[in-house]
Amino acid sequence: MPDHNLRPSPVVPTVDFDADGVQHGFLRLPYSRDDSAWGSVMIPIAVIRNGEGPTALLTGGNHGDEYEGPIALFDLARTLRPEEVRGRIIIVPAMNYPAFRAGTRTSPIDRGNLNRSFPGRPDGTVTEKIADYFTRNLLPLADIVLDFHSGGRTLDFVPFAAAHILPDKAQEARCFAAVAAFSAPYSMRMLEIDAVGMYDTTAEEMGKVFVTTELGGGGTARAETVRIAKRGVRNVLRHAGILDGVIERSESRWIDMPSDDCFLFAEEEGLIETCKDLGETVRAGEIVARIYPTGRTGSPPVEHRAALDGILAARHFPGLVKAGDCIAVVGTV
Numbered sequence: 001m002p003d004h005n006l007r008p009s010p011v012v013p014t015v016d017f018d019a020d021g022v023q024h025g026f027l028r029l030p031y032s033r034d035d036s037a038w039g040s041v042m043i044p045i046a047v048i049r050n051g052e053g054p055t056a057l058l059t060g061g062n063h064g065d066e067y068e069g070p071i072a073l074f075d076l077a078r079t080l081r082p083e084e085v086r087g088r089i090i091i092v093p094a095m096n097y098p099a100f101r102a103g104t105r106t107s108p109i110d111r112g113n114l115n116r117s118f119p120g121r122p123d124g125t126v127t128e129k130i131a132d133y134f135t136r137n138l139l140p141l142a143d144i145v146l147d148f149h150s151g152g153r154t155l156d157f158v159p160f161a162a163a164h165i166l167p168d169k170a171q172e173a174r175c176f177a178a179v180a181a182f183s184a185p186y187s188m189r190m191l192e193i194d195a196v197g198m199y200d201t202t203a204e205e206m207g208k209v210f211v212t213t214e215l216g217g218g219g220t221a222r223a224e225t226v227r228i229a230k231r232g233v234r235n236v237l238r239h240a241g242i243l244d245g246v247i248e249r250s251e252s253r254w255i256d257m258p259s260d261d262c263f264l265f266a267e268e269e270g271l272i273e274t275c276k277d278l279g280e281t282v283r284a285g286e287i288v289a290r291i292y293p294t295g296r297t298g299s300p301p302v303e304h305r306a307a308l309d310g311i312l313a314a315r316h317f318p319g320l321v322k323a324g325d326c327i328a329v330v331g332t333v
């Protein structure tokens with residue numbers, strides 16, 4: 001391990017992780033700045049514990065413009081009673097709290113993308129300090145980890161829970177069992193296009209059962225996707241044996257992202273015409289989107305075609321695209 005990892009984290013929790021009952025407190029991260037010389041970032045955290053048992057670590061707001069997770073987790077933290085729990089639930093509804101407050105994917109303090117900042121550094125930027133605290137202080141407490149994502153302001157997804165293809169097949173099976181328990185309308189076997197620095201990877205390398213989601217997007221949350229999030233988190237807690245009761249299962253379609261061929265990227269800027277809606281069947285060779293040059297009339301659009309058969313699992317959300325934007329993801333059924 002590099003030397004900086006020998007330093008303790010500067011983050012101070014105001015909760016006692018070993019105390020029974022419900023605690024609402026903060027992860028206090030010192031951040032000295034112009035408007036607050038000895039100030040701190042105050043990241044809300046709830047701990048609900050009732051005796052011995054497994055620990056679930058539940059997070060939202062890893063990206064600050066994704067809302068189903070924070071809504072479901074602020075609600076869960078407020079409503080769960082300790083007598084319902086066996087073991088411990090740690091809830092951080094807005095992990096990258098500065099980004100969440102700003103309504104942006106990355107932190108306004110250091111532009112840090114938390115889900116590309118793991119394992120983090122105790123002596124790094126604010127975002128790296130958050131990552132380091134999770135890596136060395138919170139993840140080791142957890143048996144099961146659920147990290148909510150949605151598409152944010154620039155993507156929209158069919159609602160799915162997901163886990164990754166892992167080298168340890170027993171661990172992978174435990175992750176997919178938890179995905180199935182979540183019971184989103186879709187369940188995804190995920191291939192990461194950019195796995196370096198992810199919370200997911202850090203948790204998985206520690207052997208944790210890790211479940212993530214993509215529940216919608218566009219920088220907002222819908223009634224349907226919030227319902228899916230609220231039901232899914234309780235289902236995962238029942239699956240882990242932390243909450244009693246029967247898992248509310250509903251039909252879920254399994255989809256895969258087997259290769260880079262699933263992703264369509266813009267090579268030009270322009271006005272995007274989406275030719276398929278989320279969840280619609282797509283055949284290899286079919287046009288998924290057209291991108292119109294906007295400088296003048298009379299120019300033909302660039303056509304983007306699916307490379308494989310499947311469904312439209314994700315799409316670019318705003319009406320204008322830039323070169324390099326992910327414009328669509330086709331998941332295979």
Ligand code: ZN
Nearest residue numbers: 063066149150
């Ligand atoms: Zn995200």
